[in-house]
Amino acid sequence: MASNKPIPCGPCQEGKVNTKADIWCYNCVEGLCSTCSGHHKRFKGTRDHKTIDIKSYKPSIRTIKTECDKHGRQLNLYCPSHLMPCCDECISTSHSQCTGINSLVSVVDNTKIEKSQKKIDNDINSTLHILKEIMNNKSENMIRGEQQVNSIKKTIAKYRKKINKHLDDLEKKLCQETDTILNQEKSKASDIKTKIEGKQKKLKKMKDHLHTVISHTSKLQSFLGVHQIEQEVHQCQQYVDDLENDERTKEFDIKITQNDEIESIQSNLISLEPLGEIMVVKKNIDLNRETSVRRKAQVRQTREQSIINNMTMNIETKIKTNGGGGG
Structure with missing residues (x-):
């Protein structure tokens, strides 16, 4: 057990008696001593409850x-x-x-709880996979951005060798601008990575809970537990869908628009304009949103099946009614 503190018997506590529980009932959500457990098994309303030995009970669920x-x-x-x-x-x-x-x-x-469990497990894995792809993409993007900035700095350094103090001032100004833009983009990327890490941890906890809830709860509680996890998974899936329109998930490229007049105006450094303009070019990344599509299809299929079931019931009712009239 997760705790050394003994679990008391619930019914005995109601009678102001402190008795150590030997059994845990997931339906009643309380412990039972050997005596109360015997009554519990004989009563019609509780004989089908799911119970386990108190030593196997995990309070963390x-x-x-x-x-x-x-x-x-x-x-x-x-x-x-x-x-x-x-x-x-x-x-x-x-x-x-x-x-x-x-x-x-x-x-x-x-309902086949195991089948629902498998589907949600697949949804969690799929969502984790998408989030991992975004994380990897942002990590690679940050490295590429640094390489692009380094390339820009080398280009600026090449021009610097050809000109004097005025070019040094321009170089400093432009390098500061590139560093500022890179830091802004890295800050955005780090922010979204932190949020995604939080979602990943949440999904992994749901995944762990999903595998334990089936074996340690009643069928009703398992069904409701799986349903609750499913709703949370759908929220994470919606979060992934919303990332498509999140500016921070777009790939960025840091580029420079070079001033074409640099070579021709080296002799007139005083009138030299800035060497270039640093910009961030954004482009969308492809996300596999299979889980969301599957969720929509599931809702649509369930509604269609409900309509079919109602139509079938109406037809059967009419047949019975007509048959009764003919007799």
């Missing part, structure tokens, strides 16, 4: 709520149009126009 965060009621329905577990009030207020509303118990019973 976060509790999966089975109540609606918005209304505080039990999650007992499921909207296939929005892929969301709902309570009665959710259905009446936010999903009144949705079709194919099912009981959460039937959806859980017909």
